[in-house]
Amino acid sequence: MFLELKAQATSILKDAIQKAGLEIEDSELYFETSSYADLASRAAFRLASLYRQNPKELAARIVSAIEIPDGSYIEEVSASGPYINFHAGRHYLDRTVATVLEEKEKFGCGAPKDKILLEHTSANPNGPLHVGHIRNSIIGDTLARILRRAGYDVEVQYYVNDMGRQIAVVSWACERFELDLSRKPDSAIADVYIKANVELDKNPEYIKEIDALMEKVEAGDVRTIDSFNKAVSLAISGIKETLLRLNVVHDKFVSESTFLKSGAVHDIVERIKATGRTKTDKGALVVDLSDYGFKKTLVIQRSNGTSLYTTRDLAYHEWKAGQADRIIDIFGADHKLISGQLRATLNVIGIKEPEVVIFEFVSLPEGSMSTRRGQFISADELFDRVTEAALEQVETRRPETADEFKKQVAEMVGIGAVRYDIVRVSPEKSTVFNWKEALDFEKQGAPYIQYSHARACSILEKAKEEISWNSSAEIDPSLLVEDTEIDLIKKMASFDSIIDLAARELKPHVLAIYARELADAFNQFYRFVPVIAAEDEKVRAARLALVNCARIVLTNSLNTLGIAAPESM
RNA sequence: GGGCUCGUGGCUUAGCCAGGAUAUAGCGCUGGGCUUCUAACCCAGACGUCGGGGGUUCAAAUCCCUUCGAGCCCGCCA
Numbered sequence: 001m002f003l004e005l006k007a008q009a010t011s012i013l014k015d016a017i018q019k020a021g022l023e024i025e026d027s028e029l030y031f032e033t034s035s036y037a038d039l040a041s042r043a044a045f046r047l048a049s050l051y052r053q054n055p056k057e058l059a060a061r062i063v064s065a066i067e068i069p070d071g072s073y074i075e076e077v078s079a080s081g082p083y084i085n086f087h088a089g090r091h092y093l094d095r096t097v098a099t100v101l102e103e104k105e106k107f108g109c110g111a112p113k114d115k116i117l118l119e120h121t122s123a124n125p126n127g128p129l130h131v132g133h134i135r136n137s138i139i140g141d142t143l144a145r146i147l148r149r150a151g152y153d154v155e156v157q158y159y160v161n162d163m164g165r166q167i168a169v170v171s172w173a174c175e176r177f178e179l180d181l182s183r184k185p186d187s188a189i190a191d192v193y194i195k196a197n198v199e200l201d202k203n204p205e206y207i208k209e210i211d212a213l214m215e216k217v218e219a220g221d222v223r224t225i226d227s228f229n230k231a232v233s234l235a236i237s238g239i240k241e242t243l244l245r246l247n248v249v250h251d252k253f254v255s256e257s258t259f260l261k262s263g264a265v266h267d268i269v270e271r272i273k274a275t276g277r278t279k280t281d282k283g284a285l286v287v288d289l290s291d292y293g294f295k296k297t298l299v300i301q302r303s304n305g306t307s308l309y310t311t312r313d314l315a316y317h318e319w320k321a322g323q324a325d326r327i328i329d330i331f332g333a334d335h336k337l338i339s340g341q342l343r344a345t346l347n348v349i350g351i352k353e354p355e356v357v358i359f360e361f362v363s364l365p366e367g368s369m370s371t372r373r374g375q376f377i378s379a380d381e382l383f384d385r386v387t388e389a390a391l392e393q394v395e396t397r398r399p400e401t402a403d404e405f406k407k408q409v410a411e412m413v414g415i416g417a418v419r420y421d422i423v424r425v426s427p428e429k430s431t432v433f434n435w436k437e438a439l440d441f442e443k444q445g446a447p448y449i450q451y452s453h454a455r456a457c458s459i460l461e462k463a464k465e466e467i468s469w470n471s472s473a474e475i476d477p478s479l480l481v482e483d484t485e486i487d488l489i490k491k492m493a494s495f496d497s498i499i500d501l502a503a504r505e506l507k508p509h510v511l512a513i514y515a516r517e518l519a520d521a522f523n524q525f526y527r528f529v530p531v532i533a534a535e536d537e538k539v540r541a542a543r544l545a546l547v548n549c550a551r552i553v554l555t556n557s558l559n560t561l562g563i564a565a566p567e568s569m
Numbered sequence: 570g571g572g573c574u575c576g577u578g579g580c581u582u583a584g585c586c587a588g589g590a591u592a593u594a595g596c597g598c599u600g601g602g603c604u605u606c607u608a609a610c611c612c613a614g615a616c617g618u619c620g621g622g623g624g625u626u627c628a629a630a631u632c633c634c635u636u637c638g639a640g641c642c643c644g645c646c647a
Binding site for chain 2: 055080081161293358393413450505
């Protein structure tokens with residue numbers, strides 16, 4: 001709705017500027033939102049410097065040339081000093097309510113768009129996901145949901161490292177130490193992986209054994225490959241379990257080794273060689289990317305002839321480029337340099353480059369997390385503790401409810417809180433994990449939004465019982481005239497523009513903030529406007545419809561954030 | 570040493586790319602509100618050199634330079 005409002009305002013403003021005998025670039029016709037107006041233009045400032053005239057006078061001149069077409073969402077345009085303010089009218093509010101009721105779960109969806117292949121998480125299968133990894137999963141999964149709602153056809157992939165050095169260490173560790181199969185499989189893998197690394201640090205001569213394993217895999221040795229696969233699938237099964245609990249879904253798990261087996265790795269090395277950019281440096285094959293701003297060369301083949309992660313990743317990206325219009329990768333800050341080099345190399349051989357979303361690190365008070373050193377907080381532990389804390393809350397707040405209900409709510413609230421806490425801050429901020437904050441539900445986070453949703457559901461439920469309310473009954477939205485009602489409608493109306501913005505800029509935190517503001521608007525309405533107890537029957541019907549609208553948009557927001565929307569909590 | 574990112578009330582954080590009307594919100598703090606649709610809520614208040622310095626501009630949290638602090642990265646790991 002808001003996107004349409006903005007489009008109408010843009011067209012009205014453009015015509016008026018032209019009619020006033022002025023000219024301005026389309027890129028200057030953007031709006032800001034403020035407490036003064038639904039949309040405010042600063043075009044007069046730009047025109048003032050262009051024409052060397054007073055911006056106030058120009059604003060007045062443009063406003064006097066404004067013509068609002070019939071049926072427009074815009075009701076009034078006024079100049080306030082140099083600002084040109086656009087005010088939405090009743091028609092906009094009424095259409096918003098009607099559209100939400102009509103489109104329901106589709107409200108806020110964009111027109112069908114291109115195919116996007118999005119890769120996220122892709123953590124090495126050498127242990128369980130930790131709180132750093134799930135920042136990747138949550139940003140990636142939320143982005144996938146946002147892009148789908150924006151209209152894109154999104155396929156999500158997890159790239160499985162099943163043949164790197166770390167996996168060789170895992171495989172070696174599995175032969176050397178007993179796996180504790182009573183543990184979750186990824187944790188059992190981490191146990192022996194950590195032990196193996198201690199061993200390798202003590203006795204560096206074992207490194208030769210690791211090298212030998214990697215050479216065997218690269219050469220296609222069946223027994224070694226089989227042992228790698230066993231370890232990898234154990235770890236991946238545990239990782240999948242964690243992701244499932246987090247409500248994160250991948251469409252495909254793609255193994256690195258497929259590109260070696262298929263010959264794609266060999267082919268892409270040949271393609272890069274053909275550019276004349278490669279040379280041999282101490283036996284290794286390197287690419288010169290100095291004209292792309294990379295001072296150091298990129299190694300794409302070890303001196304023993306084996307491939308590296310980078311080489312296999314190049315082949316993976318070549319494959320991805322062939323099956324989608326856009327490729328998006330979610331990477332941690334440690335991948336900044338390598339992803340830049342990857343993009344440059346792909347550019348050199350004429351392959352579509354990925355768009356890379358980088359997020360900064362989550363560290364512990366004692367330093368950065370490391371699976372190798374066993375220094376990490378697993379996602380599983382976080383989920384357990386957070387849902388336990390949520391359960392305590394449900395027990396004190398809803399003691400009368402059944403145990404099964406309490407458990408379900410605790411899971412929805414706990415996992416929702418984790419997802420919201422991570423997605424609400426921009427990816428470029430580095431954070432330090434802290435238990436006290438992670439277990440705190442008092443702030444306006446996911447539970448606040450979920451609670452608003454539950455309240456809306458509760459009103460509708462009660463209305464069904466007491467006055468046999470029916471969601472498809474005809475209503476008159478123009479009876480919604482209270483300030484809090486209008487604020488709520490306007491907030492709901494902007495959902496589509498939030499999805500559009502988040503999708504365009506690949507910024508999921510924009511939606512997280514919106515959802516909180518929407519809940520805020522609903523809670524204020526809830527506090528000040530009686531619904532079931534409304535004095536007039538028609539007003540009551542309109543308000544019930546508004547509550548239903550709020551429920552729908554809250555559900556859509558929560559769904560897009562991958563957070564459960566409980567009907568009662 | 571070089572590159573990238575961040576620095577906004579006690580804490581966490583939006584805004585910065587496209588400079589403009591009172592700098593966003595939460596936690597915490599002070600005070601108030603449940604016989605009314607779930608108080609995981611609402612209302613009011615205090616708290617800010619937008620890291621420091623310089624510059625550009627009619628106008629800078631936003632652009633440029635510089636400096637300090639934090640994180641990440643810098644070829645045969647991923």
